Amino acid sequence: MVTNFSDDVISGVTRHMNGDHMADNLLIARAFGHPGATSSTMVGVTGASGRWLVTDAEGEHELTVEWPGGPITERPEIRREVVALYTAACAKLGVPARDEHGAQPQSDAADASVDAPAAAPEDRPFSVVIRESSWSDHSDSEGATFMEDIMRGKGSLQDYIDLVAQHYFMYEALEAAADQVAADPRFAGFHSPSLVRLPALEADLVHLIGADWREQIVAVPATLEYAARMREVAAEGWAAGVVAHHYTRYLGDLSGGQYIAKRVAKQHDLPSAGIAFYDFSELGDLAEFKNQYRAALDVLGEQLDEAERARMLDEVRAAYAFNTAVFRDLGQAKLAVA
Template identity: 45%
Template structure:
């Protein structure tokens, strides 16, 4: 008989189980273009605007949760970002966001709706969103801020969002992770917290995708890329294509199927039913912003088709 391994500390579990979500957020492309100065200054102001809306809601949640015995210790006044964002936007865009109530991006509004839904009265959810945003600001944000300041000629003012006066980011990160490890949560609530961190990353990725589409342009697959992807699907995943059109395309009698095209919004198939070619289009879950997302959508469609057909996926 051997003793079971002790459960992983929450801070370690969060880093390991949400690493892929974190990496996807970092790989959005929009932030890299900002850091290199490859976008107009107005694009940086747009990022600050979306942040302003998000932190307005998150910091309202912090005020609501300050007295909570579980979530309250994570409310640090020195982390408050809204005044810095207000000052940044007043300089960058010549407006005070308190008076300029322009609409946030749809993805930003979805993010805020999720915060309103869970972060005002569920300690595990508040901590999840607080961790995702502020630990990110105190980690990657400490590299992004100086790069943006250099790229756009900002000297203090205009990038105050990235500056935490009186805070040592390394020491604070260590303190924060210690708080996470000292949390007393039920197993179910700890699982919910980890899942909500992944959700927060997905919401953030969607905001960055919206900004990228606005400032970089809509994502388009070249004819060569479409041909390569279709050839791969048709040569290596012909059986998967059949399952996809049967399970998701409403063509249950298909005996064969081939990818005939795709774009940022969906994949097109030509299914064979009784010897007749039937066109089928299956939309992606969300509009793609990069070619590498095609593979993830193809895998998702295959697995969802298997589930709809009641058969176990082979891979």
């Protein structure tokens, strides 16, 4: 019997892959079925395989690739098998594999342990340490696969509207938090004015709901807790804690979020006003911006002592947990009205 992972696990893995490993998704797509792929987004995970939506010159395709090591049943095994797929894809395409994955030679990649020895955190760039921290376990849930349905084009327009509404409450808190620590030199390299999302969210909500959108949207419990935590961190004046939330939200929007925008715009025939939240054209080259952002994370890591680095990593994990809890609440709310 194929193991079906919880919505929390699926959203955690896909958000990580689409936020930090889009190039790896593309390598996997090109190596395992679509050599002309121009984009690839991970949309699902089961105990038997990973699933990607791939675009090439012929259109859009769903790609399912079985795990090299065979069926899996536990959350930590997913990372091992993704690493094995990445390593095998590199071997097939003649591309050198990165060591930061803990990737093994193809001959023993399927047997690589998720706990295999790696460089000590203090020997790696802080951006890499943060990236890898998002592989931490997420709790099980009974929620539907809310975010996976949107990414696969199976969600309704109302699902997307509900997601946009939660984004409004999140970014209202996040951007207020950014303003509170803006004078802290450690935060200076992170928050460009072009990142601000509230005006775009307001425009989207006017288009999607109407002028009275403020009276119609409601935050789910997890969103309220998420926003409260961001306000708490900002009230403390903890710049590194604000960066933890800033990183998990904005880099996801700049990566996997770009695919979501394309998907929902096509599925629901939305103009730019309906997906303005995902339009970061004022930033210029998004790949270059993300590289600069990660460089700023490395600088921040050098300024923090060991205890503060550990505390920030815990906050990154908390931010991911809040995010997946929001998806769970949205899925449960959808089931309640079905």
